[in-house]
Amino acid sequence: MTISRIALIFLLSFSTVAVAAQPFVYREFDLFEQYEPYVSGDLKLSGSYEYWKDPANLDYRIAGNPDENWKLNWKFMDPPFNQAVHGGHFALDRGEDLFGQLNIKGRFATCLGVKGGGKSTSKLAGLRAGYPRWRDDLKRVAGLEEVIEHCANKQGRVLQSGSYDNSAVSIYLASFSNGMPIAIDVARAGPMKESFERGRKLFHLKAGAFNFACSSCHSHNIGRRLRGNIITTPYGDAAHYPVYKTQYMLQSLHLRFVECNLDTRTQSLLPGSRPYTDLEVFMTALSNGYPVTVPAERDW
Amino acid sequence: MRLGSFFILSIFLAAPAWSVDPPSDASVRGGKTMEPKIIVNSGRLEWVPHKRELGAWPTLSYQDRRATPEPQRAAMTAPTNGDAARGKSLAWTWCIACHTLPGDEWPGTVGSPMWHYKQYNHADALVYQQIFDPRVFNPHTVMPAYGTFGLLADQDIRDLVAYLQSIE
Numbered sequence: 001m002t003i004s005r006i007a008l009i010f011l012l013s014f015s016t017v018a019v020a021a022q023p024f025v026y027r028e029f030d031l032f033e034q035y036e037p038y039v040s041g042d043l044k045l046s047g048s049y050e051y052w053k054d055p056a057n058l059d060y061r062i063a064g065n066p067d068e069n070w071k072l073n074w075k076f077m078d079p080p081f082n083q084a085v086h087g088g089h090f091a092l093d094r095g096e097d098l099f100g101q102l103n104i105k106g107r108f109a110t111c112l113g114v115k116g117g118g119k120s121t122s123k124l125a126g127l128r129a130g131y132p133r134w135r136d137d138l139k140r141v142a143g144l145e146e147v148i149e150h151c152a153n154k155q156g157r158v159l160q161s162g163s164y165d166n167s168a169v170s171i172y173l174a175s176f177s178n179g180m181p182i183a184i185d186v187a188r189a190g191p192m193k194e195s196f197e198r199g200r201k202l203f204h205l206k207a208g209a210f211n212f213a214c215s216s217c218h219s220h221n222i223g224r225r226l227r228g229n230i231i232t233t234p235y236g237d238a239a240h241y242p243v244y245k246t247q248y249m250l251q252s253l254h255l256r257f258v259e260c261n262l263d264t265r266t267q268s269l270l271p272g273s274r275p276y277t278d279l280e281v282f283m284t285a286l287s288n289g290y291p292v293t294v295p296a297e298r299d300w
Numbered sequence: 301m302r303l304g305s306f307f308i309l310s311i312f313l314a315a316p317a318w319s320v321d322p323p324s325d326a327s328v329r330g331g332k333t334m335e336p337k338i339i340v341n342s343g344r345l346e347w348v349p350h351k352r353e354l355g356a357w358p359t360l361s362y363q364d365r366r367a368t369p370e371p372q373r374a375a376m377t378a379p380t381n382g383d384a385a386r387g388k389s390l391a392w393t394w395c396i397a398c399h400t401l402p403g404d405e406w407p408g409t410v411g412s413p414m415w416h417y418k419q420y421n422h423a424d425a426l427v428y429q430q431i432f433d434p435r436v437f438n439p440h441t442v443m444p445a446y447g448t449f450g451l452l453a454d455q456d457i458r459d460l461v462a463y464l465q466s467i468e
Contacts, residue, residue, distance in 0.1 A: 027368050031440060164338050166343065231410075261359075266360070271336070
């Protein structure tokens with residue numbers, strides 16, 4: 001259902017002075033859509049879910065057709081697409097090394113949210129599928145990469161969100177959730193739901209030199225061409241991150257947002273910034289029910 | 301009197317919030333748009349200057365209090381005086397990602413096709429406005445406002461108009 005809200009005036013407080021007038025700052029929104037926080041919600045948006053809902057039974061004949069392969073939502077590049085060793089496998093090894101160094105006393109795992117912590121890797125299963133989540137220590141919702149940065153800091157290591165080493169640890173942790181469906185709860189009232197709603201709003205907020213919102217293309221022009229690229233659905237697109245891409249070597253979801261912004265001539269934000277985390281929650285909720293798949297590759 | 305001074309004071313205190321600078325969580329350093337560079341086996345990102353300066357337009361940041369440029373009517377003075385050849389070259393830079401232009405084997409299909417554009421007999425001023433700021437005709441449009449956002453100059457748009465009007 002579409003609610004017409006284009007050219008809504010975006011109310012923003014412009015001063016910390018309590019009594020100061022709150023002027024309207026004119027910002028534009030793309031037509032708002034409702035989204036189901038579950039991967040099959042795509043059936044009401046692009047319908048391409050039919051083609052990629054079952055990762056084990058993709059029709060690879062479609063993958064070979066440049067006019068049609070967008071319908072697979074690039075899932076054909078998830079493992080085992082490339083059975084040769086690629087950059088994602090090197091990252092997995094690097095992640096294992098780093099995790100071993102960080103978790104010598106088992107405290108790194110505890111900090112990540114592994115119940116009971118400890119040095120055993122057996123409890124890491126399912127961790128990735130439950131992020132982003134509310135963190136009591138950070139007093140906010142945070143994605144796995146932000147939490148890796150935070151917990152590595154406590155061990156005296158700098159692993160900036162978006163850096164190679166951070167994403168390598170993230171891929172390593174995600175590998176224990178391979179095949180497990182993404183499961184974050186944005187339906188229950190609370191900070192996760194609020195974050196999801198902020199993310200949904202951001203998804204429709206127009207920005208940059210071209211005045212595009214994410215939804216300008218990824219909700220309202222899915223299946224149409226931008227020259228050689230065909231626009232895909234936002235559903236089911238968060239389960240394979242961080243991803244191996246030759247251009248970026250390893251790309252976390254926040255770095256993907258940076259690339260999206262720069263490609264559409266919008267000043268990008270920093271990985272770990274609040275808007276990107278809210279978008280991460282939104283995108284991850286739209287992947288609810290879809291299995292974690294690392295290490296994956298993508299062309300874009 | 302007291303109320304008046306308080307009002308003036310609050311405007312004064314509020315003034316920094318109207319700054320034209322990009323927000324602090326934008327990837328800007330020294331006034332330049334930066335992009336991340338991944339360093340293999342490193343826990344730090346390297347930031348290098350991006351090929352374009354993008355700091356002038358609103359971002360997705362919650363701290364960004366800059367307004368989107370509002371829809372603007374353009375007054376094109378006749379005659380059009382456009383150079384169709386230059387317009388074609390501009391169209392292949394700015395329009396082709398979304399619009400199909402004659403001679404393109406990988407056409408964009410987000411925008412309407414520009415084949416046989418001449419047949420529509422649009423007035424030059426209307427085509428100029430559509431490129432300058434299409435939101436005047438359709439507030440829901442996805443097409444950028446090339447004039448209002450300062451992406452194309454007056455003569456650029458005139459050249460594009462001349463090219464489009466020449467497509468048989």
